[in-house]
Each structure stands twice: as structure tokens, then as C-alpha cells.
Amino acid sequence: MSIDTTHPTHRIGAIQGSGPVVWERIEALLHRVIKPGRYVGGEYNSVHKAWDATDLHICLAFPDLYDLGMSNFALMILYDVLNRQPDLLAHRTYLPAPDMIAAMREAGLPLYALESYQPVSTFDILAISTAYEQLYANSLELMDLAGIPIRSANRDVTTPLVIGGGHGTFNPEPIADFFDVFVIGEAEDAILELTGTFQTTRHTSRDEQLRALAQIPGLYVPRFYTPVYAVGGGISDLTVADPALPTTIEKRLMPALPATPVAQLVPNVSTVHNRAIIEIHRGCTRGCRFCQAGAVTRPIRERPVDEIVASAEAVVQQTGYEELALLSLSSADHTGIDTLIRQLIDQFEGRHVSISLPSLHIDSFSVELAEMLSGGRHSGFTFAPEAGSDAMRHRINKDISTEALLSVAEEVFARGWRTIKLYFMIGLPAETDEDMEAIIELSHQVRQIGNRIGGRKAEVHVSVSTFVPKPDTVFQWEPLVDEETVERRQRILKQGIRGRGLKLSWNAYSATKLETLLTRGDRRLGALVERAWQLGARFDAWDEWCNQDAWNQAIAELPSEELRAAFPSARALLDHQLYRRRQPDERLPWDHLQTGVEKRFLLQDYRRSLSGELLTDCREECHACGILHHYRDLQTEEWRCPVLS
Amino acid sequence: MSSPVVMPTIAAGSGRHRITFATSRTLAYLSVLELGKVWERTLRRGGVPLKYSQGFNPRPRMHFAAPLPVGCGCSADLLDLSLDEPRTSKALCDAIAGVMPQNLVVLDIAPVDIHARSLSELLQEAEYSVWLQQTGEAELAETVAAFLKKDEILMPKRGRKYRGRFYDLRPLVKSLTLEPATPLPWLGLRVRVMARPGATGRPDELLRALGLADRPRRSTRTRLILDGEGPPPEAVADGD
Numbered sequence: 009m010s011i012d013t014t015h016p017t018h019r020i021g022a023i024q025g026s027g028p029v030v031w032e033r034i035e036a037l038l039h040r041v042i043k044p045g046r047y048v049g050g051e052y053n054s055v056h057k058a059w060d061a062t063d064l065h066i067c068l069a070f071p072d073l074y075d076l077g078m079s080n081f082a083l084m085i086l087y088d089v090l091n092r093q094p095d096l097l098a099h100r101t102y103l104p105a106p107d108m109i110a111a112m113r114e115a116g117l118p119l120y121a122l123e124s125y126q127p128v129s130t131f132d133i134l135a136i137s138t139a140y141e142q143l144y145a146n147s148l149e150l151m152d153l154a155g156i157p158i159r160s161a162n163r164d165v166t167t168p169l170v171i172g173g174g175h176g177t178f179n180p181e182p183i184a185d186f187f188d189v190f191v192i193g194e195a196e197d198a199i200l201e202l203t204g205t206f207q208t209t210r211h212t213s214r215d216e217q218l219r220a221l222a223q224i225p226g227l228y229v230p231r232f233y234t235p236v237y238a239v240g241g242g243i244s245d246l247t248v249a250d251p252a253l254p255t256t257i258e259k260r261l262m263p264a265l266p267a268t269p270v271a272q273l274v275p276n277v278s279t280v281h282n283r284a285i286i287e288i289h290r291g292c293t294r295g296c297r298f299c300q301a302g303a304v305t306r307p308i309r310e311r312p313v314d315e316i317v318a319s320a321e322a323v324v325q326q327t328g329y330e331e332l333a334l335l336s337l338s339s340a341d342h343t344g345i346d347t348l349i350r351q352l353i354d355q356f357e358g359r360h361v362s363i364s365l366p367s368l369h370i371d372s373f374s375v376e377l378a379e380m381l382s383g384g385r386h387s388g389f390t391f392a393p394e395a396g397s398d399a400m401r402h403r404i405n406k407d408i409s410t411e412a413l414l415s416v417a418e419e420v421f422a423r424g425w426r427t428i429k430l431y432f433m434i435g436l437p438a439e440t441d442e443d444m445e446a447i448i449e450l451s452h453q454v455r456q457i458g459n460r461i462g463g464r465k466a467e468v469h470v471s472v473s474t475f476v477p478k479p480d481t482v483f484q485w486e487p488l489v490d491e492e493t494v495e496r497r498q499r500i501l502k503q504g505i506r507g508r509g510l511k512l513s514w515n516a517y518s519a520t521k522l523e524t525l526l527t528r529g530d531r532r533l534g535a536l537v538e539r540a541w542q543l544g545a546r547f548d549a550w551d552e553w554c555n556q557d558a559w560n561q562a563i564a565e566l567p568s569e570e571l572r573a574a575f576p577s578a579r580a581l582l583d584h585q586l587y588r589r590r591q592p593d594e595r596l597p598w599d600h601l602q603t604g605v606e607k608r609f610l611l612q613d614y615r616r617s618l619s620g621e622l623l624t625d626c627r628e629e630c631h632a633c634g635i636l637h638h639y640r641d642l643q644t645e646e647w648r649c650p651v652l653s
Numbered sequence: 654m655s656s657p658v659v660m661p662t663i664a665a666g667s668g669r670h671r672i673t674f675a676t677s678r679t680l681a682y683l684s685v686l687e688l689g690k691v692w693e694r695t696l697r698r699g700g701v702p703l704k705y706s707q708g709f710n711p712r713p714r715m716h717f718a719a720p721l722p723v724g725c726g727c728s729a730d731l732l733d734l735s736l737d738e739p740r741t742s743k744a745l746c747d748a749i750a751g752v753m754p755q756n757l758v759v760l761d762i763a764p765v766d767i768h769a770r771s772l773s774e775l776l777q778e779a780e781y782s783v784w785l786q787q788t789g790e791a792e793l794a795e796t797v798a799a800f801l802k803k804d805e806i807l808m809p810k811r812g813r814k815y816r817g818r819f820y821d822l823r824p825l826v827k828s829l830t831l832e833p834a835t836p837l838p839w840l841g842l843r844v845r846v847m848a849r850p851g852a853t854g855r856p857d858e859l860l861r862a863l864g865l866a867d868r869p870r871r872s873t874r875t876r877l878i879l880d881g882e883g884p885p886p887e888a889v890a891d892g893d
Contacts, residue, residue: 031678032741035869035871036786036869037869038724039724039868039869040867040868043723044682044723045679045682045683045687048678048679048682049679050678050679050680050754050755051754051756051758052694052695052755084713198810274694274754275689276679276680276683276691276754277683277684277687278684278686278687278690280689308702324697325698326698327694327698328693328694328695328697328698328752329694329697330693330694330697359697360697360703360705360713381800383709384709385709385710453791535818
């Protein structure tokens, strides 16, 4: 491993005296790599402020390929928020693909930001998206490629402050040793408070600086919080280093949605979602019991229709995009969606701009919306029933009956779609092999409807993933289903879902296992993440690059004193972290990080799940999840919580 | 940001225009589809009323003379576009002047007769300049001389469906010379290749044939030669 050791000399409190990477050094590698356009920047609307004219430099990083990172809307928002500040500058970087990483290491070229080609190590702050678990090993690779020590304890004021944010931070414990600060919850305001405090404390030591940052609501500085482990492997307590620090950190919440970034970055090379985005609402009121996004983004806040329409025009004019996506967890739930779609269709009539709604519910209203937007093109229609039977859907609080689903499928085929995609999960709580039969039957029923209406061209694509119990959800206490069961159930599905017009896809158990381990892991797993990365684990989201052997070996090694003291074997570690039902009164690794949805509510709803009881959409009646109690002061007209007496 | 050349106004405007443009650096690393997208978005930002094809998946009626290889910029490439409503070339220039991406420069916009032959039909040859690093001058001169002496250079065809099949690169290379005035540490090659459907020479293929595919390089297509443009201005080096 050869990292450029000619790092610029840093001065305490200010990183100076460093120039950008010379273009020719980058250019000299580009003929050797696939899709070199990822590594050169130059996107329309990228912000090029003068390095020396700004006081604070922050690098926003997405630790996976450019193709994915450019589609990450959270980073786009922060790029906009930060660059609006006259005294600071935000640039971007992504993790290069393995071919470019190898070329850069060989040439001694450090990771650089795309706007300025400034080495990432010369920024004051490196903000890494920790949106999901497959980014964890990549975050270490990114820091290392930048020439930054991966452990927080090994960094000081001469290295960038490394912060993390995104849904993964609702339990960041497995990566807590590598980050200096996590922003818990929505970062639009918190990031500016962070940069403000950073500027006033840059002449102090890193430890003092972190102490100041830890006082900001929603900022979690893991080094000041130390878990205490109990005999048997669990967590008995959490010690806080300083009585002045809060014992729990409540997530940050924007009272109303922040203004839509209008001058959105337009990539030159193709990316996963290459389109303009407007977030039409944030949060979800459906209450699916497995869904972390729905739980951690409460309450639902809706952007007014007029504002969306005005932004849509401005975004399209300033980007030239031919597609505009209306982003939310459940698009059709926006109270003004019908008016909104009609206005947008009118507005872009004849201008070759298409509108897309990424997440739709299974009802005829959604089919109507999709029809309005299709422009006569009917490629594929996606349903996510998640489970095959009504009983299981009740357990997970997915309020759609088989009968209703089939009638919507009928409508979809009747309107000219030829393909329906069905998303299911297996390994759900209290699932049996009979539930597989329900998935098979439902798939065949949908296919038969397709054949009846659309003839032999009708297709049903069934996609089956394995349930991962996530922190802060109703199912956070659930064990992960074991490998043998998953393989048996996948076999049943493979035998049952075949024949003309049926396609089945599923995901590998190894990926599910890794995600579950990291999403609910405690801080001791940091040693495991580091070891797996040393052994070559990275790009865990990519079939062609993920390195399962590295993870397996790291687990087998129990690579720290702490792990070896707690767990007599790798098996014991996995049993403890994955396969055991957690106790309701047990201290969970993420208990000190609070979403506003209370544990009390999650437990109540867990009991409702056991008895197959549905919980209504909470826009209709408040189920007292805790959000209104904790964030009442922030409530605005945009909230769709019911008014409480 | 570029400052396009101002064109003389044609009173009525035209429904078809030919843009001469240059790309470099960041925009040299795109596929032809990606460069098309860059143009489409630039024109949409400028409010240019592009004509679209019919059908369920309408595409803008924009046609490059020839795709640029990934990693190759251009100093005078051509793009034809059809409009829904006639515009003068000057109006087009003005429309996109403020919305151009970095490293895309418009050199000329001129009206074209609606019925004129398409650029791909007109294109005959293309000229590239390829600068190499980590290459010795003597080595390069020798390699080039050896290449030019050969009558036939069989190269594997690109793409899965042609696996195992070969084509002769040699007749596609019309001339190949060393560029004398290349600044250090670069060494320059100038190559003119055929660029007709089914007979297109590519600079990356040439480097492979020369055994120089691993050298860092900067490539630019310097000129497109269309049918009816008269004989090439330079003598053909290898005399065939």
C-alpha cells in the first residue's frame, strides 16, 4: 500500500500551504480505468469558489461509486446549504472503483475533491454519508485513500474532522471508533451549527473542539460515550465522559422542509438516477413495522403544491434535465398529489420532460397517477405487498388485502401495462413455510390476471429479499432468520415460481447476515469492521466486488481483546448479535440516540403485531409514537400529524 | 464558459443547424450517448425548441458526425440539430451562450438545408492528434516507421458478437506522422483515418497496434473531413 506521504504541512488550526493535485497526474491514470468520466468533475452547476478566499473547507463524500453518490439527494441538499454560506466552501468526492483505487495507490495519488482536485486530506472537515451498512468498510477505504488515519483516536487538528450522517447513524456504534462526530437526524441546520463551532474552536485541541461540538443538539461524539458490557455479552450501561454532556442525543428535525436546491448538479457521465429531484414530503405515516426509514423520518412534513410547481420549473430550467422525480417514501400520500401531477403535466406539456413518482402504494388511485404520468408508455408497474397472506401483512402492518391487490393488478394490466413487479420479504417474524405457499399463489394469481387481459406477453417479476431487523423499528428485538430456513424457503419459492411469464430473483443470505450484523451491532464490532477492511472487504453492495471471505475471516478471528473476552467463539458472537431475541428491558446499543419515536410505543406496537392487529395511518388518528411529545415546539403547518386536543 | 462566435443573422431562420464545437479535459471522457445528453440538456437550458422523433420514446433529432472515443476530446467536431420552430444561428448562439457546461465550446453555428445529406453520410476521414507520455522519441519514430511499412495489420474486432474475428487496420490509416511541436513531457502523433460506415479507424486501436496502449495519453480529434471538401491539405505520409 503506497499512500502519498508528501502531505502538505499543516498548521494548527488552519490547513494551509497545500495545492491541488495537478491535472496531468490524474489524466495519466484515466486511460487505464473503466468510465474515467467519474473522476474528473466538471458537472454543470458544480460550485467553484476560490479556495483561498474561503475560511472553511468541507468535503462531502459518498463512500461508493460516483454513479450512486451523484444520485444521493441528502448530499445534494447539504452541498447547496453549505455553498450558500459566503465564508465556506463545499466540494465533493466519491470512492473510486477498484481499478482506479489501484491506479491511484500505485501512482501515489491521494483522493481528491472533484471541483478543485484538492486532496481530501487538506479539507477542514470530511463529511461522509453513512446512509447504510454497506458503506462502512468503504468509509475506511475512502479515509485511507485520502491519507487520513482511519481511527478517530489517531487524528488531531492536523487532519480533517471526520463526520458521518444519514440513516445509518441511528445506530453508528460499529463505526463509532472511526468517526469524530455523527449528525443524528436531519442535518440542514445542524451542519451550519457544526461549521460555526468548528470555526470558533479551530485553535484548540481536537478533544476540546469535540467537547464544544458535543454540546450542539443532535451531534453525537462517540469518544465521550463508553458502553459498559455485562457478563453474557450485553450492554449494562453507558458512561458519559463529562457531566456537562447530554446522556441521550435526540435527533435533529427540520420544522418545515428546507428549500429545494434549484441549481442541482448535472453529471456528465451516466449515473443510477440521472434526473432532477424535488422532495415533496418527508416522513411516512403508514407505520410498516419493518421499515426503518418510516420510523426515523417522522413526522410527515408536506411541501405545498405551489412551492413544488414553482421549484419544478426552476430546477428544469437550471439543469436541463429531461426527467423530474418527486421524491418521498410514499408519493401518493401527499394530500395535494392529484392537483400537483395535473399542474406539472400541464406545465411541461410539449417540453419533453417526464415526471416520475418513485414510491407508490397499491391502490387504484396510484394506478391513475401512474397512468397520467406514463405518456402512453407502460414498462413495468411495481407492487410491494411484502408478504403473501393477509395474516402476515397484518403482522407487519401492511394494510392491503389480497383481494384488493388482485383488483389493482387487474386495473394495471387493463390499462396496458404488461409487467408487474412484486416485492416480497421472507424471514419475517413468526413466518412459516406455509407463508411461501401464499407468495407462490399470489404470484400465480397476478400472472393469471395478466394472461387473461394481456395474453402471453404478461409477465410477473417476483423479487424476494430477506427481512433484516433494523434499529428503531417495531421489529428491532427480533432475531435474524437462520440460513438453513432461508435456503429452504428460497427453494420452495424457486420450485413454485416458475413457468411462462414468471421470473424470480432473491438475494444472498451472506449479504443479509452482514447487514443485520452491522445495523444492530455494538461498538465492539468496530474491530471487526477494521479487520475485514484490512483483509480486503469493500464494496459490500456489489456482487462482483464484495469480499465475503474477508468478513468471514474477520468474524472467525474475533479481532480484539474485547470481542474475545465477551465471546468464546465466532459462533457465540453471531448468536449474540444476530440470532437471539432481544429482551424488552435490555439496553440496546442505540438506546442513547433517540428518534422521538419512543421505545414504549415500539413495544406496544410489537404486541399488536403478535396479535395481527393493524395500526391505522397516523394522519387519521395519533397513536402517540412520541414525536409530538418531543418535538411539539417545532410543529408547523406542513406537519400532517392530527391536531391534538 | 465559452463565448460563441457571433454568426450573421439569416432573416427567416432555419429549422436545421450545424454546430462546430470543441471539448476537452472533463468532457473528453464521455461516451457518445453521454455527450449527446450533455448537449440535449444544454439546449434545454437555453430553451432551444429541439425537434423530437415520434413514438413512445421520443429522442431529440440531434446527430453527431461520428462518435468520439471515450478519452478523446475534439477541436472541431460537428453536430446537426433539427428544430421545431426555425431560429437564426445567432438566436441559437445567444440562447446557449450562458448555459454551456465547462469545457464545451461552440466555434460556429450555421444553418443547413433541411434536405442536405446527413453528417454521417458526408463524413470521409478524421484527423486525430495523440500526445503520449512515458515514451521515448526514438522508440516512437521506430514504431511508427515499422507500422507504416506493413501492408496488413490484423486487429481483433471489438464487441462480443465479433469475438474471434479480425479486421485490417492498416488501410484505415491514411497517414501517420510524428507531431514536431509537442511540449515536453509529451510526444505527439498525428493520424488521419478513414471514417466511413464499416470502415472507421480509431486512435485507441492504432495505439494498441503500435504497442503503446499502456501509455498515458491525451487525444483530440482535430478535424472531420466531409465529402466535397476537396483534397486533404497535407501530403499523405506513407504514400499509398
